[in-house]
Amino acid sequence: MYLKFYGLKKRPFELTPKVNNLFLGESHKEGLAVLKYGVMSDKGFLLLTGGVGTGKTTLINCLATSLGMTEDLCLISNPNLEIAEFYHFFANKIGLSFEGNKSKFFLAFEDLLKRNQKSGKKILLIIDEAHVLEVSMLEEIRLLTNISAGYPGGMSVFLVGQPELIERLEDDRLRPLRQRISLRFHLDALSREDTLQYILFRLNLAEAQQTGLFTDQAIDEIHRVSNGNPRVINIICDSALLDGYGKNSLQIDKKTVRECTARQQLPGEMGDSAGQRNKSFVENGLFWLLLILLCVESAGVWFAYQSGLLDGFWNFVKSYYFNMMS
Structure with a gap:
């Protein structure tokens, strides 16, 4: 589907490469x-x-x-x-x-x-x-x-x-x-440099007309999400090319890689890293919310405390936070 758009002779990221066309990290x-x-x-x-x-x-x-x-x-x-x-x-x-x-x-x-x-x-x-x-x-x-x-x-x-x-x-x-x-x-899995060379190797086999099809930031994201796993790299790159074709984009950037991996929700390495990012976001957000509320309480907003509004909200947030952490 995207071969002609990107000037490729064949799909570069097939999961089963030929023995005589192997990349070795x-x-x-x-x-x-x-x-x-x-x-x-x-x-x-x-x-x-x-x-x-x-x-x-x-x-x-x-x-x-x-x-x-x-x-x-x-x-x-x-x-x-x-x-x-x-x-x-x-x-x-x-x-x-x-x-x-x-x-x-x-x-x-x-x-x-x-x-x-x-x-x-x-x-x-x-x-x-x-x-x-x-x-x-x-x-x-x-x-x-x-x-x-x-x-x-x-x-x-x-x-x-x-x-x-x-x-x-x-x-x-x-x-x-x-x-x-x-x-x-x-x-071991592929290093970041090996990941770059692996992608370039696959594109070269497909006779790609441009070597900079993936930006440096996109390569960084592919390596991070895949953990250097060649099979997962193939899946991500193939999906990213399809997404880029749909957007009429001649170069794959970091945003495109993130979007396609989030939509794929692949198990294993990709799923674990995505889950960790979401957990860190929630925990960090709750941390700053707690810190703000603590400052407000320390400032002596006595009227709100007396009315029971801040006290009730404070107890709710603490309960919610500790439930998330457990």
Whole structure:
């Protein structure tokens, strides 16, 4: 709708970018380097955590592409599998089969590790959304690493998930698994500078005719409201462009960003910050009202106090204020 108006060839802020058109912030670059090091140095178990929408899936897709692994790579994006389903999926991805007998599969898996050790191949198992895994499934994964432990460098396992994954791993039953995690990395949100570069990167991919489509103040507001979350940045920017088009405005300013985020009322980062602003406004307003009334009372407005008007209003405001604060 707004593409021709802003001189864009395609929508710049789609939620699912192509792997070969990825923007990596400083934290993403560091995370990618750590993950590559983990694979190349045969570190075995690796843990990658990050908040919702911070780019964990983007990062592991970038890793898989950069490693050039076309076989012996198993990426599980939906870990809500039964144990038998997991083995069937994993076996299929590494060129084996699973007929329901784990003993036979383990023997075939060990033979594959022996062959890979001679050829220099590695097996990479990446489990996205690992924070939803049951303890029983995590134990099955540990059993696989028990077998691969006899063949150093034979397999690396990446557990990728939200910060709750760390809490899940604190279960006493998973102590043996925790002890095998040799590398951990937490993916931070984008900085203000990264947010600017991310927006410019997306606009450049869309062949934007002007780079100053968003004012500096608009960038500040986008970063503040999104907390540097790439997914939320996409939503805000797309909505702001639509609003700007509706206003016939060739540049997105801070006011437009505020209006579209207030209307969207998105949950999470945006909702929290908006709620905090409203609470601070109410509390600050009541504070100054109380201060004014206190000065009036101290000045000795005796006739109003005697009539009971100020006293009643004073008690009402105090009651209202403390109810708001509680």
